[in-house]
Amino acid sequence: xxxxxxxxxxxxxxxxxxxxxxxxxxxxxxxxxxxxxxxxxxxxxxxxxxxxxxxxxxxxxxxxxxxxxxxxxxxxxxxxxxxxxxxxxxxxxxxxxxxxxxxxxxxxxxxxxxxxxxxxxxxxxxxxxxxxxxxxxxxxxxxxxxxxxxxxxxxxxxxxxxxxxxxxxxxxxxxxxxxxxxxxxxxxxxxxxxxxxxxxxxxxxxxxxxxxxxxxxxxxxxxxxxxxxxxxxxxxxxxxxxxxxxxxxxxxxxxxxxxxxxxxxxxxxxxxxxxxxxxxxxxxxxxxxxxxxxxxxxxxx
Numbered sequence: 001x002x003x004x005x006x007x008x009x010x011x012x013x014x015x016x017x018x019x020x021x022x023x024x025x026x027x028x029x030x031x032x033x034x035x036x037x038x039x040x041x042x043x044x045x046x047x048x049x050x051x052x053x054x055x056x057x058x059x060x061x062x063x064x065x066x067x068x069x070x071x072x073x074x075x076x077x078x079x080x081x082x083x084x085x086x087x088x089x090x091x092x093x094x095x096x097x098x099x100x101x102x103x104x105x106x107x108x109x110x111x112x113x114x115x116x117x118x119x120x121x122x123x124x125x126x127x128x129x130x131x132x133x134x135x136x137x138x139x140x141x142x143x144x145x146x147x148x149x150x151x152x153x154x155x156x157x158x159x160x161x162x163x164x165x166x167x168x169x170x171x172x173x174x175x176x177x178x179x180x181x182x183x184x185x186x187x188x189x190x191x192x193x194x195x196x197x198x199x200x201x202x203x204x205x206x207x208x209x210x211x212x213x214x215x216x217x218x219x220x221x222x223x224x225x226x227x228x229x230x231x232x233x234x235x236x237x238x239x240x241x242x243x244x245x246x247x248x249x250x251x252x253x254x255x256x257x258x259x260x261x262x263x264x265x266x267x268x269x270x271x272x273x274x275x276x277x278x279x280x281x282x283x284x285x286x287x288x289x290x291x292x293x294x295x296x297x298x299x300x301x
Contacts (some may be wrong), residue, residue: 006049008105022154024167027108030151031101047087051105054178055079056143058098064088067255071132076140078133078178083109084210085131086259100147104171112168139181146174198236201226205237205245213252215276219245254290257283261299268295 011029015021018031059075065088066081073079081087083106135143150170157163208222216222222245223230230245237245253275260271272283287295 006047008051008103011049011103014101014103020151022151024150024154024158024163026105027164027167028105028150028154028171029103030147030154031103032151033099033101048084049081049087049103050083051103052083052109053079053081053087054100054102054104054174055081056100056102056140056147058140060098066131068258073132074134076135076137078135078140078143078181080131080133080178082131086255100144102147102150108168108171112172133182133185135181142177143174143181146170146177150174198240201228201233201236202240205233206248209249209252213249214256214274217249217253217276219249222249250290254287257287257295258291258298261295268299271295 008026008029012023014029014031017033019034020032021030023029055078057073057075057077057079063070063072064079065071066079067086068088150167153163153166153170157166160166204226205222208225212221219230219234223233226233234245237243237248241248257271257275260266260274261268264271266274268283269280272280275283277283277286284294287293287298291298293301
């Protein structure tokens with residue numbers, strides 16, 4: 001089964017499924033679904049979208065699979081799906097779906113200097129990375145207002161010379177609102193707020209890992225890029241996220257390895273080469289140490 005990559009231009013088809021739909025050029029698409037099925041792009045294969053997806057649910061979804069992890073989803077859930085995440089829409093129970101869904105292109109996010117890692121780190125707590133934040137009714141209502149404004153801007157102001165600037169500022173405000181909500185939940189869980197200097201290191205580390213994990217697995221490589229010692233980098237990553245720097249690197253490598261083993265059609269030797277292992281044997285030992293099974297056993301599972 002091959003992975004299905006989706007570009008921003010492919011998402012225009014969601015209009016067929018949406019109760020409400022608006023689009024701001026190649027910047028963002030906002031759809032609202034009320035009692036509709038989730039668009040599956042006519043495939044049961046996993047989808048990897050090259051932009052950012054924000055899903056705010058009101059009900060109707062029981063679980064969703066993101067990066068090969070299955071999550072239960074309830075009413076008033078904020079789902080933050082970062083670019084290049086792997087989503088299995090076939091595992092989403094979409095009957096009677098009620099939700100807002102906001103798709104944003106990577107070019108648009110870069111134009112307003114939004115680093116999705118910053119937002120995503122709010123959910124990187126404990127042993128698992130959880131892309132879902134459970135909201136109160138009031139918190140959900142706040143986010144709906146932002147999404148309503150984005151819909152109004154795209155549907156009513158699209159011809160205005162200021163519409164793109166309005167959209168940029170609304171999205172920036174939405175992101176800061178999400179950050180604020182995330183921080184409130186972190187504080188409510190009695191997790192010590194991170195200091196600005198340390199969190200900047202964490203954000204930059206996560207960005208570097210996403211960029212280099214295919215070729216670089218040593219903590220020292222990332223520490224050198226940040227001009228700090230490997231020991232200090234490991235310390236702040238562990239204290240901030242609850243997981244070590246090596247674990248974050250390994251998670252990216254293993255996730256990509258699993259995805260390739262299941263869906264790329266390549267053999268194990270080719271995958272080992274793509275992930276910069278010296279040979280198939282070293283890849284196999286690395287994979288088995290972290291997953292408890294060999295690459296071939298995983299393919300058959």
